[in-house]
Amino acid sequence: MKTPIIISVIFHCGVLTFASMDIPWFDSSDVRPMEIIPIEMVDISEVTKLQEIAKLPEPDQEKPEPPKRPERRAEMPPPPPRMQSSMPLPDSANQPAAKPKAPVKRAQAPTISERAKPKPPSRFSADRVAALLNKIPEEQSATDRLAERFAKQEQQMTSLDVRRQTMSISAAIQKKIEDQCWNPPSGALDAGSLKVKVYMYLTLDGELTRAQVEDHTRMNGPLKVAADSALRAVRMCAPYSDLKLPKNMYDQWREVIMNFDPSGMIS
Amino acid sequence: MKLIKILLLSIIGIMSANLSAHAVIEIDITRGNVQPLPIAIMNLAGSADEITSSGSVMDIGAQISRVITADLERSGLFSAIDPRAFINSANATAAPQFANWRAVGAQALVTGTAVLEEDGRVRVEFRLWDVLGTTQMTGLRYFTAPRNWRRIAHLISDAIYKRLTGEDGYFDTRIVYISESGPYLERIKRLAIMDQDGFNHKFLTDGSYMILNPRFSPTSQEITYLSFYNDTPRVYLFNIDTGKSEMLGEFDGMTFAPRFSPDGKKVIMSKAERGNSDIFVMELATRRIEQLTNHSAIDTSPSFSPFGRYVAFNSDRGGTQQLYVMDSNGENVNRISFGNGRYATPVWSPRGDLIAFTKQTGGKFYIGVMRPDGSGERILTESYFEEGPTWSPNGRVLMYYRKYPYDNRGGGGETQLWSIDLTGYNERQVITPLDGSDPAWSPLMD
Numbered sequence: 247m248k249t250p251i252i253i254s255v256i257f258h259c260g261v262l263t264f265a266s267m268d269i270p271w272f273d274s275s276d277v278r279p280m281e282i283i284p285i286e287m288v289d290i291s292e293v294t295k296l297q298e299i300a301k302l303p304e305p306d307q308e309k310p311e312p313p314k315r316p317e318r319r320a321e322m323p324p325p326p327p328r329m330q331s332s333m334p335l336p337d338s339a340n341q342p343a344a345k346p347k348a349p350v351k352r353a354q355a356p357t358i359s360e361r362a363k364p365k366p367p368s369r370f371s372a373d374r375v376a377a378l379l380n381k382i383p384e385e386q387s388a389t390d391r392l393a394e395r396f397a398k399q400e401q402q403m404t405s406l407d408v409r410r411q412t413m414s415i416s417a418a419i420q421k422k423i424e425d426q427c428w429n430p431p432s433g434a435l436d437a438g439s440l441k442v443k444v445y446m447y448l449t450l451d452g453e454l455t456r457a458q459v460e461d462h463t464r465m466n467g468p469l470k471v472a473a474d475s476a477l478r479a480v481r482m483c484a485p486y487s488d489l490k491l492p493k494n495m496y497d498q499w500r501e502v503i504m505n506f507d508p509s510g511m512i513s
Numbered sequence: 514m515k516l517i518k519i520l521l522l523s524i525i526g527i528m529s530a531n532l533s534a535h536a537v538i539e540i541d542i543t544r545g546n547v548q549p550l551p552i553a554i555m556n557l558a559g560s561a562d563e564i565t566s567s568g569s570v571m572d573i574g575a576q577i578s579r580v581i582t583a584d585l586e587r588s589g590l591f592s593a594i595d596p597r598a599f600i601n602s603a604n605a606t607a608a609p610q611f612a613n614w615r616a617v618g619a620q621a622l623v624t625g626t627a628v629l630e631e632d633g634r635v636r637v638e639f640r641l642w643d644v645l646g647t648t649q650m651t652g653l654r655y656f657t658a659p660r661n662w663r664r665i666a667h668l669i670s671d672a673i674y675k676r677l678t679g680e681d682g683y684f685d686t687r688i689v690y691i692s693e694s695g696p697y698l699e700r701i702k703r704l705a706i707m708d709q710d711g712f713n714h715k716f717l718t719d720g721s722y723m724i725l726n727p728r729f730s731p732t733s734q735e736i737t738y739l740s741f742y743n744d745t746p747r748v749y750l751f752n753i754d755t756g757k758s759e760m761l762g763e764f765d766g767m768t769f770a771p772r773f774s775p776d777g778k779k780v781i782m783s784k785a786e787r788g789n790s791d792i793f794v795m796e797l798a799t800r801r802i803e804q805l806t807n808h809s810a811i812d813t814s815p816s817f818s819p820f821g822r823y824v825a826f827n828s829d830r831g832g833t834q835q836l837y838v839m840d841s842n843g844e845n846v847n848r849i850s851f852g853n854g855r856y857a858t859p860v861w862s863p864r865g866d867l868i869a870f871t872k873q874t875g876g877k878f879y880i881g882v883m884r885p886d887g888s889g890e891r892i893l894t895e896s897y898f899e900e901g902p903t904w905s906p907n908g909r910v911l912m913y914y915r916k917y918p919y920d921n922r923g924g925g926g927e928t929q930l931w932s933i934d935l936t937g938y939n940e941r942q943v944i945t946p947l948d949g950s951d952p953a954w955s956p957l958m959d
Contacts, residue, residue: 412538415538416538416540419538419540420540420541420542423540423542424542424543424544424545425546428542428544428545428546429545429546429547429548429550430545430547431678431679432547432590432936436866467679468678468679468680469679470679471676471677471678471679472679474643474646474650474677476542477645477646478620478643478645478646479542479545481645481646482620482645498537498538499538501537501538502537502538502539502540503537503538503539503540504539504540504541504542505539505540505541505542506542507541507542507543508543508545509543510543510544511543511544511545511547
């Protein structure tokens with residue numbers, strides 16, 4: 247009796263899994279007539295004006311405002327350098343003047359302080375302190391609720407909208423990196439074949455939280471130099487707030503993979 | 514029943530993970546701007562109170578920084594930021610304030626110190642920082658006699674170049690060339706040597722007999738050249754350290770255009786006899802000679818490939834002077850140049866990827882490169898007359914000489930050394946005390 251149940255459960259779960267992976271031969275939409283997509287030749291700058299394309303209904307009044315932008319990176323104290331050389335720095339170098347703040351905390355700190363704005367109590371009140379403390383999780387969850395709401399809005403968009411916006415986001419990031427920041431290494435032998443994959447992680451405000459190269463630790467020689475150049479490009483272009491990436495699509499661009507390929511430029 | 518539960522939970526877990534995984538944008542970055550890397554080079558910090566035979570340690574530190582700056586800028590791959598733009602003169606022993614360096618546009622930063630040791634030597638340290646990545650990329654320490662500070666600067670330049678480009682540098686090298694002086698018909702040609710940046714210049718011969726075609730050994734401080742000593746043109750071997758020279762073999766005809774094999778154990782050259790010229794190779798240890806070509810045409814200017822397996826040379830066996838490649842035993846001769854004009858002096862790059870050559874067409878001379886199979890011919894520079902390309906040891910820069918025409922008033926006719934990198938844009942004159950021709954680049958010094 248048990249065996250048929252197990253087989254049935256596995257079979258059904260398998261069907262559901264395939265369905266969730268959007269296998270084309272299970273999709274009856276294939277046989278529908280193709281939608282005619284009008285193509286308009288536009289200037290690239292128009293395509294990358296994401297704030298206009300991604301215009302969404304104004305958020306409800308009772309819903310919380312998005313958190314304030316964090317301070318600019320250049321104003322922050324520098325992070326402590328990681329020593330990787332065989333010649334270590336003297337002790338003084340290992341003690342940076344100030345510890346850097348985590349980007350997420352920077353984004354939340356002003357929101358909390360502004361919203362709480364507790365009037366100075368005339369005398370100590372345990373209830374007031376408790377109420378103040380209780381506000382912290384509420385404020386923290388406000389950002390999450392915002393992201394959730396954006397995710398819901400994203401779900402309401404048609405697949406065509408999503409695809410178009412994703413392409414616009416890609417084009418905007420690509421244009422910024424290619425036009426302003428990437429200086430490919432040209433000195434190495436076979437420099438054109440030095441391809442590097444970089445993972446870039448962004449906050450909702452377009453701040454760069456982390457950039458890493460695939461297999462960076464195993465790289466050496468010209469490939470390491472190519473990886474350094476790709477990382478420099480991603481860091482130099484940060485922050486990406488000027489691109490005004492659509493926040494309702496944050497789930498799409500909070501992690502971006504970039505394939506740096508100089509083969510078309512350097513023979 | 515427990516098994517079923519685990520199975521169900523696992524499947525549901527996998528499915529939910531699959532459904533909730535966020536999409537990731539993947540972008541191909543295929544364009545960029547190849548520009549010199551902005552680098553800030555601070556004066557190496559040193560004490561003005563520590564006095565050496567070459568000046569105060571503070572001066573030595575500042576001079577080292579200036580030489581590093583000049584080296585890196587000359588490569589064309591770096592753009593040194595004007596020190597007047599520096600926001601802070603960082604304490605060399607502390608971690609840099611990266612935000613300040615980023616603000617002045619620096620992507621790399623060099624800091625360091627120079628300290629006088631008790632034994633009279635100078636200890637020089639430097640660190641190369643990644644400004645955007647806020648990390649140290651490399652850091653090295655050197656001990657030397659104070660008078661060697663210039664060489665230390667070149668070594669630091671090489672270390673920075675290697676870390677930032679992935680290729681070996683070429684700054685700790687020397688150039689041997691023919692120094693020329695005097696009127697056209699009474700030209701005095703002397704063998705001379707200098708650092709690649711023109712400093713530490715020295716004459717190796719007195720000019721009483723003509724010297725041509727000097728070539729550096731790739732493995733030792735030896736030079737081979739053609740000398741007209743006693744009015745007989747012969748190939749000689751000259752030891753820079755000892756100053757002694759010796760003739761390489763007695764031949765009936767004239768020997769010329771010598772060049773070392775990559776292992777430094779052989780010299781390949783041309784020998785002209787009764788109006789014909791062929792290519793020979795001599796093993797230096799045994800003085801055994803092997804003839805590689807035997808053709809009625811003029812075969813000359815041989816050059817080994819980096820591993821010694823092939824030899825490139827020029828020959829007029831096809832009717833015009835063109836480039837050929839053959840096996841190092843003289844077999845399988847293949848023509849590789851097919852363009853208009855005459856091709857000459859092929860020189861194989863130390864990297865093996867290119868052959869440099871001189872081309873003459875339309876009343877002008879050109880220096881260019883092509884792949885060893887003859888494809889991808891690219892002209893780098895042109896002028897009234899230019900000849901004798903020689904490669905930097907990393908195969909990225911070519912040096913050659915250029916001659917200017919004489920004018921009607923008896924002026925002109927100067928010969929100068931020039932260098933150009935493989936991009937064809939970074940062309941610079943190499944300053945010499947007198948006129949210069951026939952340069953040959955040394956390997957990196959040990």
